[in-house]
Amino acid sequence: MPATLLVVDDEPRILQMVSGILQDEGFEVATAADGETALKLVAEEPPDLVLLDIALPGKDGLEVLQELKARSPALPVVMISAYGSVENAVKATRLGAYDFIEKPPNADNILLTVRNALEMSRLAEENRRLRLQTAPAREIVGKSEAIRRLREQVRMVAPTNASVLITGENGTGKELVARALHAFSPRSHKPFVEVNCAAIPEDLIESELFGHEKGAFTGATSRRQGKFDLAHEGTLFLDEIGDMSLKTQAKILRILEEQRFERVGGGRPIQVDVRVVAATNKNLAEEIQRGTFREDLYHRINVIPLQVPPLRERREDIPLLAGHFLKELARENDTPSKTFTLPALEALANLPWTGNVRELKNFVWRLAILTPGPRIDLPDLHLTPQPETEAGDLDHLLNLPNFREARARFEKEFLRHNLEECQGSVSLLAERIGLERSHLYRKLKGLGLEPGKEEN
Ligand SMILES: Nc1ncnc2c1ncn2[C@@H]1O[C@H](COP(=O)(O)OP(=O)(O)OP(=O)(O)O)[C@@H](O)[C@H]1O
Numbered sequence: 001m002p003a004t005l006l007v008v009d010d011e012p013r014i015l016q017m018v019s020g021i022l023q024d025e026g027f028e029v030a031t032a033a034d035g036e037t038a039l040k041l042v043a044e045e046p047p048d049l050v051l052l053d054i055a056l057p058g059k060d061g062l063e064v065l066q067e068l069k070a071r072s073p074a075l076p077v078v079m080i081s082a083y084g085s086v087e088n089a090v091k092a093t094r095l096g097a098y099d100f101i102e103k104p105p106n107a108d109n110i111l112l113t114v115r116n117a118l119e120m121s122r123l124a125e126e127n128r129r130l131r132l133q134t135a136p137a138r139e140i141v142g143k144s145e146a147i148r149r150l151r152e153q154v155r156m157v158a159p160t161n162a163s164v165l166i167t168g169e170n171g172t173g174k175e176l177v178a179r180a181l182h183a184f185s186p187r188s189h190k191p192f193v194e195v196n197c198a199a200i201p202e203d204l205i206e207s208e209l210f211g212h213e214k215g216a217f218t219g220a221t222s223r224r225q226g227k228f229d230l231a232h233e234g235t236l237f238l239d240e241i242g243d244m245s246l247k248t249q250a251k252i253l254r255i256l257e258e259q260r261f262e263r264v265g266g267g268r269p270i271q272v273d274v275r276v277v278a279a280t281n282k283n284l285a286e287e288i289q290r291g292t293f294r295e296d297l298y299h300r301i302n303v304i305p306l307q308v309p310p311l312r313e314r315r316e317d318i319p320l321l322a323g324h325f326l327k328e329l330a331r332e333n334d335t336p337s338k339t340f341t342l343p344a345l346e347a348l349a350n351l352p353w354t355g356n357v358r359e360l361k362n363f364v365w366r367l368a369i370l371t372p373g374p375r376i377d378l379p380d381l382h383l384t385p386q387p388e389t390e391a392g393d394l395d396h397l398l399n400l401p402n403f404r405e406a407r408a409r410f411e412k413e414f415l416r417h418n419l420e421e422c423q424g425s426v427s428l429l430a431e432r433i434g435l436e437r438s439h440l441y442r443k444l445k446g447l448g449l450e451p452g453k454e455e456n
């Protein structure tokens with residue numbers, strides 16, 4: 001397919017000449033005589049490249065360039081200029097123009113510049129695709145309404161500089177979301193720097209975040225960059241932000257407000273440009289009530305709140321995730337991927353998963369390693385201790401935080417016990433506990449309990 005180009009110039013003579021040269025070389029060419037028309041055309045049918053005159057009536061070329069780049073950062077734009085002034089060239093390059101052609105344009109020069117720009121854009125696209133491929137962990141897998149919405153939010157929020165606060169239970173995928181925000185942002189080629197606020201000892205967190213000058217304290221034998229420096233122009237991920245002391249919170253707040261800070265033991269303030277993404281499994285509103293979290297910091301980081309729901313509230317994602325993790329493991333080990341049988345998947349979907357996606361992932365990987373054949377079936381699930389379900393004791397059940405989970409566990413234990421009493425006969429069991437037989441059969445399979453032979 002020929003590349004499609006848009007040429008924008010208010011001089012009909014130039015417009016005709018440039019598009020003629022390009023058409024002769026087999027390019028598909030559209031034209032516009034002013035900026036507004038150009039922007040409209042690009043919005044309707046994005047070309048592969050834009051040739052843009054600087055001196056246009058109405059919106060000038062630089063303004064148009066700025067708008068084009070804001071809407072489609074990857075679109076290559078080549079400027080056409082009568083003056084070739086250094087000043088304009090510098091401005092346009094800053095705004096993201098790929099190159100310059102001087103008027104009157106010469107055919108060889110136009111073709112060379114256009115081909116280079118298209119090649120560069122193709123390489124950049126290929127690069128981006130490869131990056132996404134080689135970073136499969138960035139993919140937020142799931143088909144539940146909640147995950148769809150989350151993906152949509154990530155897509156919308158990622159290109160902005162807004163601070164994001166991600167909340168969710170342990171193992172729900174908060175870090176995955178944070179990395180996706182970075183990967184889909186214009187900062188993606190700059191560092192993503194992670195700080196685990198809970199893991200750093202209180203007296204070291206300042207030097208960790210802000211760095212220190214040589215000799216700032218005992219043990220500071222050389223100057224060291226802090227995470228804020230390292231994240232310059234990139235993303236700073238403040239993980240477990242609910243576990244930061246009030247003192248550190250005050251410092252962070254100040255930096256976020258001023259975007260500058262000082263090294264420990266250092267004088268000159270350092271200016272930084274960081275986008276902050278924070279995550280916590282705590283309820284910060286409660287922490288504020290308790291006086292352990294600053295309300296002003298909360299409002300500063302919580303510009304965009306993103307919630308990752310627990311896995312038990314989106315069970316339809318479980319089969320998809322389980323399959324995804326099998327493939328991921330296979331890819332890592334360069335082996336063929338195993339698959340789950342339907343009953344095995346159903347059983348997985350019914351487990352409580354208090355450790356959320358991380359627990360599921362570990363369990364799936366364990367199964368993949370321990371199951372000898374290519375298919376993982378229901379009985380294989382018992383090869384490995386099931387996550388927290390065997391505990392049949394009442395005390396444990398009574399202390400579960402959530403009704404649905406408690407009921408699910410009780411049901412399973414109840415059915416297991418009675419199935420044994422009935423020596424595996426589903427018909428007997430159905431009669432004994434007063435449930436319809438086929439319904440009971442499906443339920444047992446779903447829970448990973450083995451119905452007796454008569455049924456198969
Ligand atoms: N929707 C998802 N799709 C694919 N992988 C996922 C998904 N959610 C989580 N994972 C994977 O599960 C694991 C745990 O996720 P992650 O580390 O992001 O959770 P977390 O919420 O940060 O956990 P914690 O609170 O314990 O720090 C990771 O390996 C992650 O890649």
Ligand SMILES: [Mg+2]
Pocket residue numbers: 174175239
């Ligand atoms: Mg995490």
